Amino acid sequence: MRQLYHFNGGVHPPQHKDQSTIDPIRIPPLPEKLIIPLHQHIGSSAKALVQPGERVLKGQMIGQPEGHVSSAIHAPTSGKILSVGMEPVPHPSGLDALCVILEPDGLEEWIERVPLDPEMDPGTMRTKLKDAGVVGLGGAVFPSFIKLNPGSKNKVRTLILNGAECEPYITCDDLLMRERAFEIAEGAKLMQRLLGAEEVVLGIEDNKPLAIEAMKSAGGMEVVAVPTVYPGGGAKQLIKVLTGVEVPAGERSTDLGVQCFNVATAASVYRAIRLGEPVLSRIVTITGNVAQPGNYEALIGTPVDHLIRQAGALPGSSGAIMGGPMMGIDLPSTHVPVVKAMNCVIVKSEALFPKALDPMPCIRCARCAESCPAELQPQELYWFAKAKNFGKAQEYALFDCIECGCCSYVCPSHIPLVQYYRYAKSEIWAQEREKKASDLARLRHEFRVERMERDKREKAERLAQKSAQAKEL
């Protein structure tokens, strides 16, 4: 029996998971159009490789990775490229981003799929994963090939697979583990080899007995049932629970010999290498105010409203959340595409999500701090963020905040704490960008002043020379 550890705080919100786990994973009909954003991962956007009017095959690369931290984008089915342009995407800003619009032809005609040698050179395999568009499907969408490169200095002892799925409503990983345990286990083997890890440990919250069962019979790793407490699926929290290792601020878990991946990412590593299939789809939970909540294997680019129609939209809907109720973001509209980061869409209603109560002053009860898994002082962070004192917020480790929402959840004054932290973080990022710009401006200004002084000096010298010459004459 592995010894388990605890992380600070955490909460027990109502689960709401049963309703979406009744049916197996459903395959929705092809939508009329796919809207495929070229930037679905951390790092730089992929560059469009296709022109309007072109026919593409299922699995064909339509967006090429640009730069080191980037990932490829593929045509999820065969069809015709209608356009490449700005379209609404699932982002809290409601702003548009560059997308490829693909009209499926219904033939599902594949590119030639070439299974790769699982024993191939690790460097080449990582490049293949980059070109197959494999990114973290737990929501962070960080290009996996980078995390699968431990570097020469580090030794990764433990590969942790994250099947905790701690946030209410979301069940896509649960269903994936129940139905595709083999793919996850095979993917884990490939990842273990790339990392040179000694052990593979899969953490699953103990509210998912069927997934635990399925993964145990798949073999190849140690399956550990971890206590159900939100946010037990946060990477740092799961690492702590399973290994006791605490990842300090600003450090990567790799430096401490641990690397953590979502189970769905492992499955896509398997598909990319063993089947030669790039990431074309993902499992999305459609739940909340719908007649038949469930999980859909949706092609990337499927409009969310298409999936909601499949699940049977109910009257009284008031918007939708991408992600879970604790960390998710309000979608600007449901006519946005499924992206690699989208694990769940919750259709909201007044009954399920009553209007937030008006916030009241902080009474300094410190309940937020007790619940905070990152061991922060949320009430202080709130205070600094609200006063726009971002430097102080940073001193209080604002960037260690994982935006889990535990603090807002327990706050008796209903203060939307996380909103303040998101606001403060994005202000700080903006300040960094401005700092860069102002450093450049200073340099250019100094250069100009210098040049003008030199011009003046030279002019004066010339004048002096001239008058000296005049005198000599």
Added chain:
Amino acid sequence: MLDAIIVMSGLALFLGGVLGYASIRFHVQGNALVEKIDAILPQTQCAQCGFPGCRPYAEAIAEGRADINQCPPGGEANIHKLADLLGVEFKPLNAEHGEPKPKSVAYIDENTCIGCTLCLQACPVDAISGAPKQMHTIIAQECTGCELCIPPCPVDCIVMVPVESSIANWKWKPPMKEVA
């Protein structure tokens, strides 16, 4: 056009050298506090603070000749930083010096521009490229939005265009409902 490219790439090369030179020069001459203050100021060089640029304002603050709340482009965030640095109380922006505005860059209507070079001489960061009697263009990435090029233009062909918001520069807003 080719001339402009040659000039600009030459400038870029040269700037690298200047960087080294300037850092040596200012390190020797500059006073450490002025450096620190100047590092906080936004370098828009717009003179709204009442001084002919960010560095003169930094010097004035260091010598106690100016208050910390006179720079509109820096906004309250910068006043906080200055207050922290100098160990004084934060105070809101002094409205006499103007209000913070959304970041804009200058745009020259190239059909109207007569190539008089007056804006070029006004720009504190050499963000305008052009030669006499040729139309001028603003290098948007370098423009600080100081608006100093607008008054000298004899044909009023320069306008300020707000920088478009995109997902890359989008920011979360603070919560709407404030605690009473």
